[in-house]
Amino acid sequence: MKELYSGNAAIALGALEAGVTLAAGYPGTPSTEILENIAKSKEIYCEWAPNEKVALEVGIGSSLAGARTLVTMKHVGVNVAADPLMTFAYTGVNGGLVLISADDPGMHSSQNEQDNRYFAKFAKIPILEPSDSQEAKDMVRQGLELSELMDIPVMLRITTRVAHSQTLVAAGEPVQREVRNYQKDAKKNLMVPAFARMRRVDLDKRHEKLREYSESTPLNKVEMQDNKVGVVTSGISYQYVKELLPHASVFKVGMTNPLPLDKIREFAIAVDHLYVVEELEPFMEEQMQIEGINLVGKELFPVTGEFSPELLRQKFIQAGELASDGTEHCFNDMPPVPGRPPVLCPGCPHRGVFYTLKKLKLMVTGDIGCYTLGGLPPLEGIDSCVCMGASIGMAHGAEKAVPEMHGRTVAVIGDSTFMHSGITGLLNVVYNQGNSTVIIVDNRTTAMTGHQDHPATGRNLMGEEAPEVDLEALCRAIGVKRVKVVDPLDLEQLKDTVKTEVADPGPSVIIARRPCALLSKEPEGPAIEVDADTCEGCKACLRLSCPAISVTDDKAQVDPNTCNGCGVCMQVCKFGAMVKGGNANA
Amino acid sequence: MRNPVDVLLVGVGGQGTILASKVLCAAARSAGYDIKMSEIHGMAQRGGSVVTQVRLGEEVHSPLIEGGKADVILAFEQLEALRLLPYLKKGGAIIVNKQTIAPVPVLAGLAEYPDNILEYISNKAPGSLAIDALDKAVECGNAKAANVVLLGAMARSMPIDREIWEQALEKTVPPKFLEVNKKAFAAGYEAE
Numbered sequence: 221m222k223e224l225y226s227g228n229a230a231i232a233l234g235a236l237e238a239g240v241t242l243a244a245g246y247p248g249t250p251s252t253e254i255l256e257n258i259a260k261s262k263e264i265y266c267e268w269a270p271n272e273k274v275a276l277e278v279g280i281g282s283s284l285a286g287a288r289t290l291v292t293m294k295h296v297g298v299n300v301a302a303d304p305l306m307t308f309a310y311t312g313v314n315g316g317l318v319l320i321s322a323d324d325p326g327m328h329s330s331q332n333e334q335d336n337r338y339f340a341k342f343a344k345i346p347i348l349e350p351s352d353s354q355e356a357k358d359m360v361r362q363g364l365e366l367s368e369l370m371d372i373p374v375m376l377r378i379t380t381r382v383a384h385s386q387t388l389v390a391a392g393e394p395v396q397r398e399v400r401n402y403q404k405d406a407k408k409n410l411m412v413p414a415f416a417r418m419r420r421v422d423l424d425k426r427h428e429k430l431r432e433y434s435e436s437t438p439l440n441k442v443e444m445q446d447n448k449v450g451v452v453t454s455g456i457s458y459q460y461v462k463e464l465l466p467h468a469s470v471f472k473v474g475m476t477n478p479l480p481l482d483k484i485r486e487f488a489i490a491v492d493h494l495y496v497v498e499e500l501e502p503f504m505e506e507q508m509q510i511e512g513i514n515l516v517g518k519e520l521f522p523v524t525g526e527f528s529p530e531l532l533r534q535k536f537i538q539a540g541e542l543a544s545d546g547t548e549h550c551f552n553d554m555p556p557v558p559g560r561p562p563v564l565c566p567g568c569p570h571r572g573v574f575y576t577l578k579k580l581k582l583m584v585t586g587d588i589g590c591y592t593l594g595g596l597p598p599l600e601g602i603d604s605c606v607c608m609g610a611s612i613g614m615a616h617g618a619e620k621a622v623p624e625m626h627g628r629t630v631a632v633i634g635d636s637t638f639m640h641s642g643i644t645g646l647l648n649v650v651y652n653q654g655n656s657t658v659i660i661v662d663n664r665t666t667a668m669t670g671h672q673d674h675p676a677t678g679r680n681l682m683g684e685e686a687p688e689v690d691l692e693a694l695c696r697a698i699g700v701k702r703v704k705v706v707d708p709l710d711l712e713q714l715k716d717t718v719k720t721e722v723a724d725p726g727p728s729v730i731i732a733r734r735p736c737a738l739l740s741k742e743p744e745g746p747a748i749e750v751d752a753d754t755c756e757g758c759k760a761c762l763r764l765s766c767p768a769i770s771v772t773d774d775k776a777q778v779d780p781n782t783c784n785g786c787g788v789c790m791q792v793c794k795f796g797a798m799v800k801g802g803n804a805n806a
Numbered sequence: 807m808r809n810p811v812d813v814l815l816v817g818v819g820g821q822g823t824i825l826a827s828k829v830l831c832a833a834a835r836s837a838g839y840d841i842k843m844s845e846i847h848g849m850a851q852r853g854g855s856v857v858t859q860v861r862l863g864e865e866v867h868s869p870l871i872e873g874g875k876a877d878v879i880l881a882f883e884q885l886e887a888l889r890l891l892p893y894l895k896k897g898g899a900i901i902v903n904k905q906t907i908a909p910v911p912v913l914a915g916l917a918e919y920p921d922n923i924l925e926y927i928s929n930k931a932p933g934s935l936a937i938d939a940l941d942k943a944v945e946c947g948n949a950k951a952a953n954v955v956l957l958g959a960m961a962r963s964m965p966i967d968r969e970i971w972e973q974a975l976e977k978t979v980p981p982k983f984l985e986v987n988k989k990a991f992a993a994g995y996e997a998e
Contacts, residue, residue: 224831224841328846352842385869386831386843456869463867530872555926557889558917560818560909562854598914762914767853770913 222388227378230353230389231290231320232257234360239397240264241287241315244275246640247669248294249329250383251322255292256672259681268672268681271608271640272297276304279317283373284409286400287315288364295323295336296607300641302339305373309343310419311409312371312426314400316364323379325499326526329668331588331605333524335500340375340477344427347375347477348439351458353387355474361395362439370426370433377476379499381456381526431478439474442487449541450491452484452504452515457497460529464536479507488513493541495520499527564593566768567744567784569708569734570661573632574601575764575792576715582630582722585614587642589634590668590736591661599765602632609633609641615656616649627723631658635691636666636674643698649727650699657721657728660691661708663736671739695729708732709744711791737784745785746802750776755797761789810863811965812871816890817856817882818907822953825978826880827858829957833974834862837966844869853910855886880960882939882953883907884923891927900931901959903939903952935959935998942993948983951990958994968995 225233231254235243243258243266245251258266269275272293279291293301298321305319321339324330340347348363350356356378363374407415434440449468451461458472471487473479488494488508496505496517505517520535521527536542564571574594577584578601586592586602587610595602604614615631633642638660649656666672673679678688695703702724706717714732721728737744747768757774768782769789776797778789790798813830817823827843834841839862846857859871873893879900881887887902894900902924911917920926928934937959939952946955954975961971972988979987 224835224843380846381844381869384845386841386845387866387869388835388840459867459869528870528872529868530870533872551892551930554888554891555920555923556918557885558909558911558919560853560855560885560889561911562819563910565853597916759915765910765914767910767913770908771915 222390224386225353225357225389226253226384226386227350227353227356227382228253228384229257230357231360231376231378232261233389233391234357235290236261236263237357237392237394238361238364239288239395240290240364241397241399242266242279242282243290243292244269244278245292245320246270246272246275246297247666247672248297248322249669250324250378250380251292251294251297251320252669252672253383254290254320255681258290259683262682266681268674270675272301273303276301276308276319279319280304280308283313283315283317284402285314286402288397289315289317290320290360291317292320293322294330295321295334296330296332298336298339300608305339306343307411307416308373309345310411310416310423313367313373314402316367317373318360318363318367319373319375321375321377322383323377323500325379328380331607333500335503336375336377337476337503338501340377341503344423345373345375345477346370346430346475347377348474349377349455349476350382350474351455351472352382353385353389356382357389357392359474366433370430372426372430377455379456427478434475434478434480435483437475440480440483441472441474442483443470443472444490445469447490448492449495450487450493451495451497452487452508453497454504455499457499457527460527460532461497463529464533465541473504476504479504481507481511484508485511485513488515495539497521497527497532500524561596562593563765563767564590564599565737565784566766566782567737567786569663569732569737570594571599571764571766572708572711572714572788573659573661573732574599575788576711576718577601577630577632580715580718583618583625583628585611585618585629585631587611587631587633587637588668589637589666591632591634596765598763608637609645612642612645612649612656612658615658616645616652616654619655620652626655626725629656630718630722631656633658633660634667635660635662635664635676636672638691639674639676639689643694646695646700646727646729647698654727655725657718657730659718659730659732662691662731662733663739664733665736665739667736667738671736691731700727700729702726702728703731704728705731705733708734709786709788711788737786743784745787746800747780747783747785748778748787748789748798749801750778751797751799754795756795758794760794761792761798764789764792810861810866811878812876813860813878813880813960814871814876814890814893815858815860815880815882816886818886819853819856821856821882822950823856823858823882826953826957827860829954829971829974829978830860832977833961833966833971834860836970836974840864840866842866842869855889857890878960878963880956882956885909885919887927888920888923891930894931897933898931899963900927900934901956902927902934902936903956904936905940905952937994937997939994942997943990946989946993947986948990951983951986954987954990955994955997958991959997960994961991962995
């Protein structure tokens, strides 16, 4: 019987069925659950790498040794992994390798939206694009087989809506897990210029073979119906088109690189009006236009944001393919609905850090993680956020370019992010004799993506104990002379340390260490209570942006069910109106 | 078999919307429907809005529901019910938990929690039902079962037999909470 699987869980099942031996990645929404599901099975060796470049390099080694391999990351992770990827296309594989790129149109939880089909085209590797969980599962095996057949890594590009939607999947018969023999072949795998030049030529030959394959593979299929309207589409957009235009003819492109342009041209000739419906960039459209195919694409459908059936309906109404269905409700008189933005949790150890940094009026270069939320009002403790690991380089650059910024600048980075790509940034500060202060907000986990382990937590993805990086010793080994550890729930100590370290010359690291409030099931302490007689209603406590605190009728209130008892608000209240609740004398 | 029935489950992170969606999917699956379910999470556990979309029918293509086309909205919190109300089709059903949870901009005094949400909803959607799911859950023995009270209230109007729902609960809920959840489901099913 078919069962419901998310796209990510289906990919994990696909890896099991296709005989994958090794899987590696770095957590990133919407890709994270793929490896988490593989880890549950215990049949495949799997690991979180400190970053995506390392994950792919591990995967390349596994493939070279002859094993079928899966590497997972979110779209921006491929930027990090791009260096090995470009050359891996030259060497090709031994055991098949599928690289999952989980793109995030609409930026549900990402700092940009980028269409990674261009990465695959850039690297000259095939792209498979599933439109539901069944296809996601099947394409893992098809991708691995294609990878071995054509001697090339394959990108499986999913989007948030495929990764996180659940659709029915039929389990298949697993293949026997086999590992190909390793054979030394320097001309194929040792990319010094003389050998690389030969592989460059070979890559184009393989690409030509892939183009022929793309013309004949059932992954690219025509669903011919009415010849008035034809649609070329891929990924989740296929589902929207099938629903909105049940009588249209559809060219479903399952393999979007290289495009089956001959087959698409035939299809274009067979229909009166041709549309190209693809999320984000005009990837297929531009290649079709070069072939002189008449089409309607991005002039009608947006190049930004996530598609939805609703959006496409509007566009097809505009184009005259659908009649207006007049279902609109009238909600003009609806009262304004306040937003419900994500916030730092009650008891979050980062809260005090950002409260303090805002008070100190520093330029704070931030990084990627839960703590990025510390930049939103009312905390407003971060000025910038670009990509994993960027905080440290940015702080250094600001201080080098404008020396007066020294004493006014600080970088903030999480423990997992520091492991990912902060170490090299810090190394650079030391080497180039910068003066930056780096706060590592160390909550002992990768919290934003759901508490994954990393090299400094003492546990690996398969649930085994692992050696734990000593962050203080690491920073000292890089050459940072001043490394301080503080408890971020102690605001006074935190503030004094930041003031001192930011003002002093030379690089310094402050490790603000306290486990994520969601790691422990127990609250930090009894809920804080408000002494209503002492409370002046000044609302200073509201600047903490704590979900447990509100002010009604000029008196602060703490919701005892939400409060974690961390006590940061007690330190912020000048009047001493916040008091330890319950068995306070304990 | 009917055309797709489109259900939106909306609430605040931590209220159990995902579990309720799972029970719905399990029941719909047992009843023989094709199903697609879509959720966006990542930031959700940090107190944000949570919306789950469930579509069931003979053959479902899109996992997303269009605005103004949802057959049912099951809302775990008043403000979230209001936020998603434009998704409801004319004549659709909305079941609202009377509970309110103020978002941080409201707690911080930067925004106002609207008055009379329930009244507005019942004007716009005459088929609406407001229930005090939290109270009922507490009566059944566990405040956390409010999600299943709401599920029970919705189940009555769905094209799925009651016994299939109860089997779905058994498959989805951990054994030690099953009794409480069965009571909660019944309390919702028999509400008003």
